[in-house]
Amino acid sequence: MADESGFAEPSSERIDHLKKIIGRAYDSVEWSSLDLVPAEDSVADVFKWRGDQATVPYFRVSHRGRRYTSPEMGLGEFSIHFLFWILEQYADQADLTLLLDEPDAFLPPRGVRSLLASLQDFCLRNKWTLVLSTHSEEMIDAAIEHEAFVLLRVDDRGVTEIVDTATAPEVAAEVLPGLPMDRVLFVEDEVAAIVLSAAIRAVDARLLSQVEIVWGNGQGYMRELLKRLPRRPAPRIRFGFVFDGDQRAVPLDTGAGWPVAYLPTDREPDDVLRSVKSELLEHAASFGTTPKQMSVFFDTIEGENSHDWVIKVGDRYERRRVLPTLAAIWADGHGEECRALVEELS
Known part of the structure; x- marks a missing residue:
């Protein structure tokens, strides 16, 4: 099906982002969109993206002389390809809000900051608003540094409190571990x-x-x-x-x-x-x-x-x-x- 649908190579800039985040110097990266229709309508609707036809991505990469595809990828690697494939579906649309729930969950620590930088770059270029949740120290630290971190917590009464570092910089000490004494x-x-x-x-x-x-x-x-x-x-x-x-x-x-x-x-x-x-x-x-x-x-x-x-x-x-x-x-x-x-x- 992928051969019939055809493969396309992402832009060189997108490939650079993938390499930095995943930590692999790919020899080649190819993406394909398969016209697969899930049996349940509620599932099919999720995969329609911007059109009427459900579309499922299929990835093929080459690394150090070995070629492999989506089912052989680790979850972290696959999730990053999937995320940026989704973003490409909306790349020509401005003024969107991108909501991401722990996009760094399956990544090694060194890829987290690169992921944040790539997402910021994409959203700034397309005039999008980016909101993401995370437990990553790397990502929280970067957000605090730029006064973009918001802490959500539930108090004793069950009320959700919202605290941001722009008005309460001390919140950083509550959510991040102390630095080693040196x-x-x-x-x-x-x-x-x-x-x-x-x-x-x-x-x-x-x-x-x-x-x-x-x-x-x-x-x-x-x-x-x-x-x-x-x-x-x-x-x-x-x-x-x-x-x-x-x-x-x-x-x-x-x-x-x-x-x-x-x-x-x-x-x-x-x-x-x-x-x-x-x-x-x-x-x-x-x-x-x-x-x-x-x-x-x-x-x-x-x-x-x-x-x-x-x-x-x-x-x-x-x-x-x-x-x-x-x-x-x-x-x-x-x-x-x-x-x-x-x-x-x-």
Whole structure:
């Protein structure tokens, strides 16, 4: 039947997509459309595509001198040929919505990103909208990177919640495993560690699993480590030194050459936290008080320097909760500075 119907070779571009996704350097690829009519009308309707006649695809490929056809293909290989054969049936039609349910289900991991890129390319060229469901870490990671990921989940009441990374980037940390820890970052003190952690979380919460943040009592120990900590080529664990912003103008002895960065702004971290005190009033209820009572307390410590101000706010409203809240408020309002720091650390 295939010989009677005839074989056609897909475009060279389509063959390139197949090769990348499936991972096989085909010698040849041929597709045929067979006029087969399933016995059940409901099944036949599914295979009518854009016409009145049910049509079933049949594939023939050659790889490393061996020719084989659809029934001999693995499910992953066959599903990709089938998917792109279907797309070809509608290639001349614009403004369609393509809905795909786990198209990567039978593919090896390395083919997943190529599949997504090929689908995006096809849909962009044809002005289609692409929506797909997936459990693939590769595909989710790529979607998160481009703020195109949407998480659907059912809450305790049975209501479906919709969360997208464009408005809630932290959702990435919920659905993807943490990255392996491969770097240690030294900072001056606890407040610096809190600010650095908030800045990283604001950009990509998963990156925190890569990092161990170590803090001490001021920048003196960091300067000694920076001079003396040896560095070998291609270290498995990398070290970095993140000084407070007010240390930018102070000369450094970089010793073994470990990288140095600075927290955002040219101020010390205590000043950074204090700068968003008015916005903390909106969170007063979570600290067991009211905005008015919190505002009155702030008035009583107005004359304190920033270091003592942070200590007293921490003592009053539970340090391990209120200081990260202040840092998160600041980071949320200073996305560009946070991204610049994370890029520098990367």
